[in-house]
Amino acid sequence: xxxxxxxxxxSSYLDGELPAARAARLEAHLRRCPHCRAExxxxxxxxxxxxxxxxxxxVSQDFDQRVLRAMGYWQVTGRPIAQPRMxxxxxxxxxxxxxxxxxxxxxxxxxxRPPMPAPRGAALVAPASPGGxxxxxxERR
Amino acid sequence: MEEAVRxxxxxxxxxxxxxxxxxxVAACAEGIPEAFRELLSRYRRSAVGLAYQMLxxxxxxxxxxxxxxxxxxxxxxxxxxxxxxxxxxxxxxTNLCLGDRRRRRRTxxxxxxxxxxxxxxxxxxxxxxxxxGQILAEMAVELRVILLLREQEGLSYRDIAxxxxxxxxxxxxxxxxARMTFRRLWNEALQSGEEQQ
Ligand SMILES: [Zn+2]
Numbered sequence: 471x472x473x474x475x476x477x478x479x480x481s482s483y484l485d486g487e488l489p490a491a492r493a494a495r496l497e498a499h500l501r502r503c504p505h506c507r508a509e510x511x512x513x514x515x516x517x518x519x520x521x522x523x524x525x526x527x528x529v530s531q532d533f534d535q536r537v538l539r540a541m542g543y544w545q546v547t548g549r550p551i552a553q554p555r556m557x558x559x560x561x562x563x564x565x566x567x568x569x570x571x572x573x574x575x576x577x578x579x580x581x582x583r584p585p586m587p588a589p590r591g592a593a594l595v596a597p598a599s600p601g602g603x604x605x606x607x608x609e610r611r
Numbered sequence: 612m613e614e615a616v617r618x619x620x621x622x623x624x625x626x627x628x629x630x631x632x633x634x635x636v637a638a639c640a641e642g643i644p645e646a647f648r649e650l651l652s653r654y655r656r657s658a659v660g661l662a663y664q665m666l667x668x669x670x671x672x673x674x675x676x677x678x679x680x681x682x683x684x685x686x687x688x689x690x691x692x693x694x695x696x697x698x699x700x701x702x703x704x705t706n707l708c709l710g711d712r713r714r715r716r717r718t719x720x721x722x723x724x725x726x727x728x729x730x731x732x733x734x735x736x737x738x739x740x741x742x743x744g745q746i747l748a749e750m751a752v753e754l755r756v757i758l759l760l761r762e763q764e765g766l767s768y769r770d771i772a773x774x775x776x777x778x779x780x781x782x783x784x785x786x787x788x789a790r791m792t793f794r795r796l797w798n799e800a801l802q803s804g805e806e807q808q
Contacts, residue, residue, distance in 0.1 A: 481787035485761075487768055512797075513790050517762040519797070522740030523747060524660040524763065530673055533659070534651045537680045541647075 472499070473506055480510050620645075632696040639687045647684055654680075654697060657764055658704050664747050664759050665708040675711060679703040694773050701764060702774040705756055712752065746796045754789035761786055 476499050482488040483496055500507050530536075627635060627649045638646035658679055662672035683690075683700050690699070747755050760766045760774060772782045 477791065478787055481790045482783050485768065485786075487783060509794070512794060516758070516790055516793055519739050519743040520747070520758065520762045522738070523743040524656075524664065525740055527656075527660055527663055527669070529655055529659045533655055533673060533677065534648060536673075537651060537677050537684075538644075538647065540677060540681045541684050 473503060476500075476503070476506050477509060480506070480513055484510065484513055624649075633692060636687060636690060636692065636696050639684065640690070650684075650696065651680065654700055657697070658700055660763065661701060661704050661756075661759055662708055664744070664763070665705070665752065665756060666711060667748055671711065675707045676704060679707055695770065697764070698766065698770045698774050701760060701766070702776075705760075705774060708756075709752065742797070742800055746793060746800065749796060750789070750792055754785065754792055757782065757786050758789040758793060 476496055479488055479492060479496050483493055488496065500510065623643075623645055627638065627643075627645050630638070630649075632650070632653075635646050635650050639650065655676070658676040659669075659672050662675040662679075663669060666672050666675065679700060682703055683696075694702075747758070750758070756775065757771060760771050766774065768779055768782050768786075771777070771786075772779050775782070777785070
């Protein structure tokens, strides 16, 4: 009958966290109760079972890299990355878009030039275009 | 010149590997990247393992552990060493897991964890680790986390109280309840296994 009360103390006793007086009473009970002795021993084995549960677990190879990268992002923006896995593809897309718009804007801002630049001397003889600079084809429309 | 630099880097790495957590935290506060790497290599498995047993799947566990590390690392310059580094990290992992669970009550993953795995095992028997994982998944989360911090991470009662923000007496009684629950579920599983054979 009293086993239930003692069983509740086994956990603290196992960790050396039971006050001395109570520990002495429990030890007296343990000496004459094989059931509580077995339970104490089984409780001591829980740690092994639980460690076994995580033993097979494999952490991704790039875990550290992801942490360090996310950390850099946090320090720059002051907030964590919501979806770290998405960051790399997003950056790639952003870089491509930026490159395309940059190229288009550069192309539009350039005045028209003939494909092959004329030699220095030839420029003196070549007839000047009617409006000075030649307006690019698309801007004339 | 390059040789000397390489030698210095190696010496630093070796010194950090031998250093205690307190020294490593101080080195991190000074912004030494190798110190962050060393702390990662020490606690990577524990942090992911704790999150894994709480969330039931690896992808979420790594995301949570990653966020916990980032939070801890970014806050390191303000860390005054009130608690051990590990306690601090586990506290954040635990809080993130609890928040994560509240956000999207996992359904699919837990079911997958709970299914008996005997069929997966060529020998036809459930291993200790498999059974322990199943039992942990069945336990209430507040019992599970305390059991993991004590039995898997080996934290003292005081550190558990710190990590979970609980009074010491509650740690004692809850851990006792967690162990008794684990034992009961373990015995039930073994009995039902015997009946099936
Ligand atoms: Zn007894």
